[in-house]
Amino acid sequence: MNCTEFLAKLTDYFDGQIDPALLAEVKQHLGTCHHCEVVVDTTRKTIDVYRGAETYELPEELSNRLRAAVMERCRISGKLPDIAVKTTK
Amino acid sequence: MEVQSSPIVDQPLELLAETVVAEPPAEIHPDVALVERAKAGDTAAFEQLVRQYDRQIFRTAQHITQNREDAEDITQDVFFKAFQKLNQFQGNSKFSTWLVRIAVNESLMRLRKRKTSKTVSMDQDVETAEGSIPRDFAEWRPNPEQNYSQSELAEILRKTIAGLPPGFRTVFTLRDIENLSTEETAEALGLSVPAVKSRLLRARLQLRERLSRYFRQNKEASK
Numbered sequence: 001m002n003c004t005e006f007l008a009k010l011t012d013y014f015d016g017q018i019d020p021a022l023l024a025e026v027k028q029h030l031g032t033c034h035h036c037e038v039v040v041d042t043t044r045k046t047i048d049v050y051r052g053a054e055t056y057e058l059p060e061e062l063s064n065r066l067r068a069a070v071m072e073r074c075r076i077s078g079k080l081p082d083i084a085v086k087t088t089k
Numbered sequence: 090m091e092v093q094s095s096p097i098v099d100q101p102l103e104l105l106a107e108t109v110v111a112e113p114p115a116e117i118h119p120d121v122a123l124v125e126r127a128k129a130g131d132t133a134a135f136e137q138l139v140r141q142y143d144r145q146i147f148r149t150a151q152h153i154t155q156n157r158e159d160a161e162d163i164t165q166d167v168f169f170k171a172f173q174k175l176n177q178f179q180g181n182s183k184f185s186t187w188l189v190r191i192a193v194n195e196s197l198m199r200l201r202k203r204k205t206s207k208t209v210s211m212d213q214d215v216e217t218a219e220g221s222i223p224r225d226f227a228e229w230r231p232n233p234e235q236n237y238s239q240s241e242l243a244e245i246l247r248k249t250i251a252g253l254p255p256g257f258r259t260v261f262t263l264r265d266i267e268n269l270s271t272e273e274t275a276e277a278l279g280l281s282v283p284a285v286k287s288r289l290l291r292a293r294l295q296l297r298e299r300l301s302r303y304f305r306q307n308k309e310a311s312k
């Protein structure tokens with residue numbers, strides 16, 4: 001297995017969806033190719049750092065405001081039972 | 090495997106019902122009860138679902154659109170649409186996955202609207218193959234994220250993912266940030282499983298390449 005073939009299997013390798021025979025080849029390549037070892041390591045860190053970070057936070061205040069707006073729209077649309085609300089049209 | 094007797098059409102309805110009941114009980118997600126209550130008109134139950142998933146929907150929308158106001162509007166629209174279509178939710182997928190799917194549709198629609206001349210197509214991005222071949226083989230510092238404050242790190246991550254083509258960052262968002270399976274991602278985007286895999290590979294490699302500038306060892310990290 002060369003680097004290009006290794007890369008082609010990278011997604012399956014990460015996702016653990018790789019058959020045992022191929023996995024052995026992948027591991028063998030990793031054991032002998034420092035470049036691919038670095039790529040695997042840093043790609044994994046890339047995923048981890050994105051997973052662990054609050055890249056886009058929703059502040060409490062905005063969350064409350066959005067939720068209130070959603071519930072108001074739902075109420076006005078008139079499906080929920082507690083829509084005794086008389087909407088001014 | 091032995092095939093069980095007569096075709097379904099021949100069976101009386103009672104028997105069919107029994108067959109359904111006899112199936113092994115599937116693991117029941119707590120959302121199922123909330124959704125059922127919401128369907129029956131319980132506002133508090135629906136509001137609880139909004140509370141649970143507004144962060145995820147907002148995050149997904151902002152990752153895809155890269156625009157905060159759009160993300161706010163989309164978050165509202167997603168839950169309102171979900172409310173209107175609640176009866177269409179059959180529980181074949183997780184409720185959160187169903188919401189994410191609506192969010193993806195809304196987000197892609199906004200993107201298309203904003204780019205008036207050029208339509209955003211999920212297929213288009215495939216052509217930009219550059220960045221799929223690793224060039225940077227520098228090792229990273231251990232726990233490189235600890236060299237930055239939370240807000241600095243968030244800024245780096247935002248800038249980095251913003252540079253990816255929409256199709257790539259959408260796949261990365263669904264698969265790696267929101268933890269959808271490859272199949273769920275494919276379904277949400279109307280792509281084949283191999284297409285999702287190839288985009289995911291490129292997205293991951295391009296992000297890795299860009300982040301390497303900040304996280305590599307033996308070099309002053311640029312800001």
Ligand SMILES: [Zn+2]
Binds near residue numbers: 036
């Ligand atoms: Zn290699």
